[in-house]
Amino acid sequence: MFLEIKKLNKAFGNKPILKNISFTVEEGCAVSFVGPSGVGKTTLLKIIAGLEEPDSGTVNFGNLPSKENPIILVFQDYLLFPTLTVFENVAFGLRTRKVSGKEIEKRVMAHLEYFQLAEKRKAYPAALSAGQRQRVAIARAMIVNPAMLLLDEPFANLDRNLKLRTAEFIRDTQKEFGVTTIAVTHDQEEAFLMSDKVGVILEGGLAQFAPPREIYGTPISLDVARFLGPVNILPEALAQKLGVHKQNGEYYTRPENLQITACAEGIGEIKEAIFAGHYVKYTIEAEGVSLIVFTSDSDVRCGDRVNLVFKNQ
Numbered sequence: 001m002f003l004e005i006k007k008l009n010k011a012f013g014n015k016p017i018l019k020n021i022s023f024t025v026e027e028g029c030a031v032s033f034v035g036p037s038g039v040g041k042t043t044l045l046k047i048i049a050g051l052e053e054p055d056s057g058t059v060n061f062g063n064l065p066s067k068e069n070p071i072i073l074v075f076q077d078y079l080l081f082p083t084l085t086v087f088e089n090v091a092f093g094l095r096t097r098k099v100s101g102k103e104i105e106k107r108v109m110a111h112l113e114y115f116q117l118a119e120k121r122k123a124y125p126a127a128l129s130a131g132q133r134q135r136v137a138i139a140r141a142m143i144v145n146p147a148m149l150l151l152d153e154p155f156a157n158l159d160r161n162l163k164l165r166t167a168e169f170i171r172d173t174q175k176e177f178g179v180t181t182i183a184v185t186h187d188q189e190e191a192f193l194m195s196d197k198v199g200v201i202l203e204g205g206l207a208q209f210a211p212p213r214e215i216y217g218t219p220i221s222l223d224v225a226r227f228l229g230p231v232n233i234l235p236e237a238l239a240q241k242l243g244v245h246k247q248n249g250e251y252y253t254r255p256e257n258l259q260i261t262a263c264a265e266g267i268g269e270i271k272e273a274i275f276a277g278h279y280v281k282y283t284i285e286a287e288g289v290s291l292i293v294f295t296s297d298s299d300v301r302c303g304d305r306v307n308l309v310f311k312n313q
Ligand SMILES: Nc1ncnc2c1ncn2[C@@H]1O[C@H](COP(=O)(O)OP(=O)(O)OP(=O)(O)O)[C@@H](O)[C@H]1O
Pocket: 012, 013, 017, 035, 036, 037, 038, 039, 040, 041, 042, 043, 044, 186
């Protein structure tokens, strides 16, 4: 165990924000917390970083962070030093630790190579793309051998493609460097891509904390299921016809767990088909409800009748 949070509570004024939060993070693991805006994700990171005091509860580290192995918090706006080059931004933590010039050159260049920034070593932050600035910030954090890396919305300024590529890159980097990493984000997809475990924080507190597949496949409540992606709520008769079991008091499926096949006598009618690149989003009316289906292999059109099959994954 690297970090143990127990029964953490935090209010601002008389508004409770974090309620009875408990979880542990194993050494070298990456975890992410997702949740709606304002639910307290940044506050949780700040408490772990020691920048904010909890009202009650405890934060215990397996190995106490030290000057040699600090906790580094990387905020969404990266906070690079605008008047320093890429090289000097990355070197900063080593200079403050009085590392020799030769050693700094060696270590910074190795990091710049790894983060694909060697060509930009003399550039200033203003001349970098958002993705490059983001990599400088991570390189600057990684170079001081952090015991723990805390990332607050690390991809907030990146476009979707770059976001997902960067999430994978951070995951590879985290594994390579073996740094315990905690990230908070709005985006469940990037959380899944970069984490061993994902925590969903909702108004009531930490609703669930589990590996990505588990939390997506067997959410503890309908609220968690909904936060992690779209769900179809089915009436009982239709659910039984399709073989969908009750979970958390409701019959529901993910859009990708329904398959459609063209059938003139089918129970559903296609109301809308939206091409989204690697999948098509169909809206289907069946037995009085509107259902969403994501599929990559169907050529049915609006107005067609279809049958539905539930694929239990
Ligand atoms: N220092 C503070 N004083 C008073 N209220 C605060 C303070 N810091 C945060 N808050 C409030 O606490 C709540 C949680 O804020 P926090 O930044 O932790 O949320 P978040 O989940 O990270 O949100 P977002 O996803 O929008 O960044 C918000 O309502 C915020 O306005």
